[in-house]
Amino acid sequence: MIDVVKLEKRFGSVTAVSDVSFTAGDGRVTGLLGPNGAGKTTTLRMLYGVMRPDRGSITVDGVDTSAKPLAAQARVGVLPDVYGLYPRLTAREHIRYFGELHGMSRAALAERTEELFELLDMQHIADRRAAGYSHGERTKVALARALVHRPQNVLLDEPTNGLDVMSTRAVREIVRRLRADGRCVLFSSHVMQEVSALCDSIVVVAGGRVVAQGTPDELRTQGGHDDLEDAFVALAGAANGGAQR
Amino acid sequence: MTTRTAWRQALVVLVKEFVDSCRDRRALVSLVLTVLIGPVITGFMMNRMADRQRAAEEVRIPVAGVQYAPALVEWLRQQSGVEVVAAPDNPEQAVRDQDEYVVAIIPKDFAERFRASKPATVKLVADSARADTFPQVNRVRRLFEQYGAQIGSLRLVGRGVSPAVATPLQVQEVEVSTTQQRAARLLAVIPLMILLSAFTGAMQIATDATAGERERGSLEALLVNPVPRSALAIGKCLAAAAAAMIAVTVTASLCAALLRFIPMQEMGMRFRFGVPHFAGMMAAVLPMCLVTAAMQSAVATLARSFKEAQSYMGILILAPMLVGVLGTLYPIDNQPWMYGVPMLGQYVLLTNVLGGRAPAVLAFVAAALSCVIVAAFFIRLTVALFRDERIVFGR
Numbered sequence A: 001m002i003d004v005v006k007l008e009k010r011f012g013s014v015t016a017v018s019d020v021s022f023t024a025g026d027g028r029v030t031g032l033l034g035p036n037g038a039g040k041t042t043t044l045r046m047l048y049g050v051m052r053p054d055r056g057s058i059t060v061d062g063v064d065t066s067a068k069p070l071a072a073q074a075r076v077g078v079l080p081d082v083y084g085l086y087p088r089l090t091a092r093e094h095i096r097y098f099g100e101l102h103g104m105s106r107a108a109l110a111e112r113t114e115e116l117f118e119l120l121d122m123q124h125i126a127d128r129r130a131a132g133y134s135h136g137e138r139t140k141v142a143l144a145r146a147l148v149h150r151p152q153n154v155l156l157d158e159p160t161n162g163l164d165v166m167s168t169r170a171v172r173e174i175v176r177r178l179r180a181d182g183r184c185v186l187f188s189s190h191v192m193q194e195v196s197a198l199c200d201s202i203v204v205v206a207g208g209r210v211v212a213q214g215t216p217d218e219l220r221t222q223g224g225h226d227d228l229e230d231a232f233v234a235l236a237g238a239a240n241g242g243a244q245r
Numbered sequence B: 001m002t003t004r005t006a007w008r009q010a011l012v013v014l015v016k017e018f019v020d021s022c023r024d025r026r027a028l029v030s031l032v033l034t035v036l037i038g039p040v041i042t043g044f045m046m047n048r049m050a051d052r053q054r055a056a057e058e059v060r061i062p063v064a065g066v067q068y069a070p071a072l073v074e075w076l077r078q079q080s081g082v083e084v085v086a087a088p089d090n091p092e093q094a095v096r097d098q099d100e101y102v103v104a105i106i107p108k109d110f111a112e113r114f115r116a117s118k119p120a121t122v123k124l125v126a127d128s129a130r131a132d133t134f135p136q137v138n139r140v141r142r143l144f145e146q147y148g149a150q151i152g153s154l155r156l157v158g159r160g161v162s163p164a165v166a167t168p169l170q171v172q173e174v175e176v177s178t179t180q181q182r183a184a185r186l187l188a189v190i191p192l193m194i195l196l197s198a199f200t201g202a203m204q205i206a207t208d209a210t211a212g213e214r215e216r217g218s219l220e221a222l223l224v225n226p227v228p229r230s231a232l233a234i235g236k237c238l239a240a241a242a243a244a245m246i247a248v249t250v251t252a253s254l255c256a257a258l259l260r261f262i263p264m265q266e267m268g269m270r271f272r273f274g275v276p277h278f279a280g281m282m283a284a285v286l287p288m289c290l291v292t293a294a295m296q297s298a299v300a301t302l303a304r305s306f307k308e309a310q311s312y313m314g315i316l317i318l319a320p321m322l323v324g325v326l327g328t329l330y331p332i333d334n335q336p337w338m339y340g341v342p343m344l345g346q347y348v349l350l351t352n353v354l355g356g357r358a359p360a361v362l363a364f365v366a367a368a369l370s371c372v373i374v375a376a377f378f379i380r381l382t383v384a385l386f387r388d389e390r391i392v393f394g395r
Helices: A040-047 A069-074 A091-101 A106-119 A135-147 A165-180 A192-198 A216-223 A228-243 B003-022 B025-057 B070-078 B091-096 B110-115 B134-158 B179-186 B189-215 B218-223 B229-261 B275-302 B306-316 B318-329 B336-340 B344-354 B361-387
Strands: A002-011 A014-024 A028-033 A055-060 A076-079 A153-157 A184-189 A201-206 A209-214 B059-064 B082-086 B102-105 B123-126
Touching (some): A002 A040, A014 A040, A014 A184, A040 A055, A040 A184, A076 A135, A091 A106, A165 A184, A192 A228, A201 A216, B003 B025, B025 B229, B059 B070, B059 B134, B070 B082, B091 B123, B189 B275, B275 B306, B275 B361, B318 B344
Parallel strands (some): A076 A153, A153 A184
Antiparallel strands (some): A002 A014, B102 B123
8 A cells, every 4th residue: 555645846946746645555556647747757756766755755555665765665566667678688587686686585586487477478588688579578577577576566657658459458457467466556647548447546647736536437527527538638737727827 | 674685685786787797798899809908919019029139139230341341240250149141232222121120331441441540430221210120230239349349459458558548437237126127117017907907897887787777777677676775886886896806817817828928038037927926916906996896886877878977987097097107107116105095006016016026915905905995985975876866867
């Protein structure tokens, strides 16, 4: 479970995130929805501990990220915006590197690696170097790497961006499995269909603040539109108009 | 998160960076070439030097006008390693065209002036711009001077004067440096090559694991793991240091092989190089690898891009060159404070080890200690930079 209270982050004179609060529960998929530049990636970066918030607090399974950053990081698995695979390492080595950094034992790591290869259907690239991977294959490796330590909380930054239909389905399948497994899944997207197809609850961010949150049905009511996309445009647009004043 | 876990994580990072960089074929090839080229060129040059020395001992002297000074020519022929041959038609052109390195010309009036006890001329045509034939030309000049001195003494004796009268001054050189030291001065490039390899060896990992990692976007993914930034920075620095140590060991081994196969005796040098010398060189320079690796990592982390990091590496590598150049311009006298300055200390230690003057154990310890202190400073700097969001996410 991830609890975010009044998060704020500035870069010089630019305020990227000004007021973000939400809760992402276990066994649920929470979508962080917003247009480009709304502050989704910055919010996630603070959640997975590579940026420090200027104000506000984040707790992961009750662990405060500013007080115990490493303990909080140990409880999350992350698929970042840019995967950053090492072109000269194989899929297996990528998984092993992160598993070892999480302090996993050799035996546990070997077992988990096979499990992930199975889950993501990636045996055929297990021992190939990343230099020649397709986008879908890279996503699989990055996902496997994120899940190697069986994190309770999984953060995905625009996971289906640029993926073909097959890979998108595979990612959705993983997300559903994680939810069924009782994990807390938080993912960001600017694609409405994506969010409506998967999420139990949606947090709409625009201009660095949360403009609406709730189940898809609640959002339709708040936005005053039956179509979720129209509702989103209404909610985000209102916030942007406010921000640009 | 205990310290032990952090060290284990640092080790994981070290192994990954090392394996990763070993698979970078192109970087590896260029590293091997840069490490090899110094010792190979030096070996080649030394061999040439030995050849020239040998050539000077056996000289071929083209002489024009042999018939005007038969006694002189006969005397020349009797000297060991001297062969007198006929001179080409146009001596000056022949020397200019480098067909001959020297031509001695005995003029027509030689015999006449000789008999009259007037200074008789012998012309030596030589090209002083040619460094490679210098020892031979020198030998030829000395031969003629020697003959002149002998005849002079004989003439004085014939007139009842002791030749000592005509020698008011005798310059006697007393050489204080041991032959090994002289050899070491000649071999001053060896410490420089070893210091340089400590830089070139660390360079690849120091830039690729910091600026490169950030530029590829893999740094963020790495920082998501529950690893203290200090463990990451230390792992990366130590991986670079390990690579530098390998490069240094290879260079030193090549130099050692060089010293064994170059005919030093023929250059008039008695030079011993054995296991203790090699061990001394290693003890002097291995701690230095920590400094180069940590310094390069810090600078590369600070750079805005991989390209920028690489250009900074080019500047850093000037440091050992500066030490080397200063070392040859101003022969270093051993001051104790020098051991406290990384690079300079190693340079002095290496020069002494090669010169056959074993430095005190304390000097090794002091030099190593100063390296560890300076390396620790740069590692701390790298850690601080890894903690800085502006550095991690670019500026």
